[in-house]
Amino acid sequence: MQKEEFQRTEKKSAYELFFDMPVGPQHPALKEPAFFKFKVEGERVIGVDADVSYNHRGIEKALEYRNYIQNIYLIERICGICNVAHTLCYAQAVEQLHGKEIPPRANYIRLMIEELARIHSHALWLGVAAHEIGFDTLFMYVWRDREVVMDIIEMLTGNRVTTAINTIGGVRRDVSDEAKYKVKKGMDILEERLKYYRNVALNDPTVNARCSDVGILKPRDAIRLCAVGPTLRASGVKNDVRLDDPYTLHDEVPFNIVTCDTMDVLGRVVVRVDEMLESVNMVRYCLEHMPNGDVKIKLSLSPPVGEAISRVEAPRGELIHYARSNGTKNPERYKVRTPTFGNIPAVCDMLTSKGDYEVNIADIPITLASIDPCFSCTARMEFRDVSKSKTWVWSLEELKAHCKK
């Protein structure tokens, strides 16, 4: 589809002076290796070709060689920032294989940590987005205030980022009353600061100039291209796994789904800041309503034969884990579908000029960042000829052609 688009616009151009501008695999706008080949004409972007398979780590295969307990720590390292979402999703899948429910207190702690991680991920994103539009002051301020939630996470779990709190059958640590008090205080600071950043995003003229009407994704396109998470919600589509398919306690804890109908980058900023505010309220609710009891149940090391699919709303969008057990200590097959992978077609659409909608080179970094990309979890498959020690990647067309042979 992309290639047809290229040819169509090429004929239309008055100047016929194109060149390919590479963004990636190493580029200041990208924090992780991915390659976007932009066809540009002066400052105008005409088309884009994406390649995200630069960081294949073979995690799915590696999962099959480790037992379920060891896998928690491997799963956690699929993505550093959304590690809580990954372990939560994994733990849910394995518990589903066992067919067991975990204690309510564990559920509350899981939800609380999940929401804290969402705050920290969105705050990180807000800082990065500010840096992409050259607003380093906002970047520094947001990251300073992000320390509040980082400290809370460290106090609750023992680690700043890689929390290792979720485990099969519950959580590893309980929350003390003293910790609850500190979390509550931290939430007050965060709420005040987040309201301030919301105000900055909406009222700062230069932020507005750079973010509004940039990276437009129409609701119809968003659904057609399978966008997920805040990217989808900023296009006005009310879609959230926490609402559609409640897990942990999302059917009990009240929260609003934040949507925005501006369909642009500014909408994504506002959706994420508002989501952080929602998370603050959810954490408060959890602190108040947390029941007493165990935080963990013991489950056997080898779950019974079966399959399980578990879905979690990670900070970046819908995260899907699939597990198949053959009754041994190791999973037979494990499959992960990360939200960034789902958003790649959408971001390619946002970055293509069509009709009145013009994309400038200057819009590339912020539009790419607006989906909160995490490319290291996107590479899924590559081929390796062991005898020749050669590694390669096939596109879908090449794969189909190979199958026909």
Add this chain to the structure above:
Amino acid sequence: MEWLLELLQILIFPGIVFAIVLAFVYEWFDRKIYAKLQNRVGPLYTGKSGILQPFADFVKLLAKEDITPGEVDKPLFNALPIVALTLSLMGFLALPITGLRGIISFNGDLIFLIALMTLICIVIIYSGISSSNRFSTVGAERAALQLLGYEIPMMLSAISIGILAGSMWVYDIVNTQVSGIWFLVGPSILGFAIFVLCGQAELERIPFDIPEAETEIVAGWLTEFSGKKLALFRLTKDVELLYLSGLAVALFLGGPSGPVISGLEPILYPIYFLLKTLFVLFLLTTLRALFARLRIDQMVNFSWKYLVPLAILQVLLVRVIV
């Protein structure tokens, strides 16, 4: 002996050595204030409060490998960093620092000073194009567009002061300010604002750092420069920063003049010059911390929608008063 004194003036004080030392100190000041505004500490370890950091960066860059890519226009690519530095230092020599006139001073030198700034920008455009790198080409293209945006309001605001003084000689302009009308509080405050804003664009600093926008086009026109050439370009930027704040002081803030005890002028004038340029630098740094980077079309739009009409208004205002 007079020629020796003049030579010393050009080479040491208030000439080239002074300019370069001051440029490093001002870069440090700029970085430190910028860091403070962002709730950071800024340079800290090299020298007292990191004052030697810009100099250390410069020396480090000089020692780095200097790569000349195969595809570049070699003579141009190698010559441009030196040309740029020479131009900015030449501008500095014309600023009044120790007295009411600079080392180079002649009737009509305001035009020469403004031309120098445009020339530096043209050097930038050439260095982008001579690199034959995609990011550099885009950067050069943006630098050219940006020049279209800021040059005219900047010239108009400078010339309005010339009209007010009735001369295009910086010496005359400074003299008029000393002998009576204190400009800034009067009609030229608008001109000063325009000049500082355009200076920000000339220096390619946020919100006008469009030609070297890091996250967009890597380093823009600077992308292919490394080692000594990059060091020279960085030094050029520092000297240009100093030169621009010096020019703003000379045109709008009364140059190095101030309340003086007779006989102590040669000591007091440089001190006033330093204080006033630091004030302008502080304004420039604050501007840098306040905004996000604009897009090139927004920048040119802003400039022609607001800056050019305001600059014309400033000229009219001055005409009415004179």
